[in-house]
Amino acid sequence: MNPPKHNHYIFLKIKLFFAAWASGKITVRKLWNVFICSLAYVCKWQKSAAFPFILSLELWNECNAGCLFCRDGKGHIYNINPEAAAVGSISKGKMPVEMAKDIISQAKDDALVAVLYTNGEPLLYKDLGRLVAHATSSGLMTVIATNGLLFNEHNAREILEAGIDFIKIQLGGFTPDVYNVQIRYGDVEKLKENIRMVARLRRATKSHAVILIDWITYHYNRHQIPLIRRFCKENDLMLSFRQGNPRGGLEGKETPLPTETLNMSCDWLWKAMQVNFNGDVLQCCEGVIWSQLKPYTTYQTGTSKVGDIWNGPQARATRRLMATQGRSSMPICRQCQRRGVCFKW
Numbered sequence: 001m002n003p004p005k006h007n008h009y010i011f012l013k014i015k016l017f018f019a020a021w022a023s024g025k026i027t028v029r030k031l032w033n034v035f036i037c038s039l040a041y042v043c044k045w046q047k048s049a050a051f052p053f054i055l056s057l058e059l060w061n062e063c064n065a066g067c068l069f070c071r072d073g074k075g076h077i078y079n080i081n082p083e084a085a086a087v088g089s090i091s092k093g094k095m096p097v098e099m100a101k102d103i104i105s106q107a108k109d110d111a112l113v114a115v116l117y118t119n120g121e122p123l124l125y126k127d128l129g130r131l132v133a134h135a136t137s138s139g140l141m142t143v144i145a146t147n148g149l150l151f152n153e154h155n156a157r158e159i160l161e162a163g164i165d166f167i168k169i170q171l172g173g174f175t176p177d178v179y180n181v182q183i184r185y186g187d188v189e190k191l192k193e194n195i196r197m198v199a200r201l202r203r204a205t206k207s208h209a210v211i212l213i214d215w216i217t218y219h220y221n222r223h224q225i226p227l228i229r230r231f232c233k234e235n236d237l238m239l240s241f242r243q244g245n246p247r248g249g250l251e252g253k254e255t256p257l258p259t260e261t262l263n264m265s266c267d268w269l270w271k272a273m274q275v276n277f278n279g280d281v282l283q284c285c286e287g288v289i290w291s292q293l294k295p296y297t298t299y300q301t302g303t304s305k306v307g308d309i310w311n312g313p314q315a316r317a318t319r320r321l322m323a324t325q326g327r328s329s330m331p332i333c334r335q336c337q338r339r340g341v342c343f344k345w
């Protein structure tokens with residue numbers, strides 16, 4: 001079975017919409033904000049809606065799994081800037097929880113969802129549960145993608161009870177010999193136990209969270225697809241298939257898939273705001289792995305205004321570039337494979 005070249009996650013979006021509706025996290029005002037962001041994108045206005053409808057926050061870019069496509073054996077994050085050798089590496093750090101809470105609080109009436117990870121493993125962030133609870137009490141949906149290896153009864157219960165809406169768990173092999181082709185550090189038997197435990201706790205806590213198993217399809221793991229299908233069915237989990245990283249990145253273990261040059265415009269600039277761990281407000285999530293990308297500004301907790309940054313001069317100038325010259329106007333966009341404000345693949 002060939003995975004879709006680009007997964008649109010249609011069923012997932014429908015399911016999340018109804019779950020969020022049922023839990024009161026969708027209001028007319030939020031839908032209006034989505035509509036204006038989308039209209040601004042279609043009409044290529046320099047000004048978007050009052051707030052982004054997606055807040056993407058890099059809480060901490062550290063990770064325990066060391067996936068081959070993401071970072072080297074010493075944990076250095078791969079820099080997608082081709083000038084990387086000259087401009088330096090990707091630095092690491094944690095976002096203060098007060099900064100994340102401040103951003104969420106300011107956008108709470110208009111934004112729809114807070115994505116609480118970008119490049120790192122969110123379960124490493126000790127305040128994740130507090131942050132999910134803060135977002136829930138502010139009326140925002142919350143989303144994480146995790147390798148799942150660090151789940152335990154405490155942190156799983158904490159985020160489920162805090163009202164998390166969506167947990168995506170990466171799984172690319174059902175047995176250690178296959179799983180560890182892509183994941184440097186991780187025990188797949190422990191991971192499967194963790195996933196069963198999270199599924200059990202979801203029932204016990206009556207959580208509405210959608211749990212999706214993210215099967216990344218490569219040639220080397222296709223034969224295990226029937227096993228993962230059965231596993232998801234037994235544990236009442238959603239399953240989605242997507243292709244592996246087209247750039248390869250598996251250190252010669254897989255032939256890279258061809259990449260494309262996309263001529264389409266990009267809606268990130270009109271719909272989603274990315275904040276890096278150090279407060280740098282970036283044009284999109286690609287910016288956290290592109291060193292030296294000029295931020296719109298650096299967020300200062302207590303003084304910065306999300307709405308002012310979102311429609312400030314730097315944001316408008318970037319939208320103007322995209323609207324008039326497309327992806328070729330910026331080096332980071334020229335190489336970008338993203339289509340829409342969803343998962344990359």
Ligand code: SF4
Pocket residue numbers: 266267268269283284285286287327332333334336337338
């Ligand atoms: S094209 Fe890619 S790099 Fe450019 S703004 Fe969109 S998501 Fe970011």
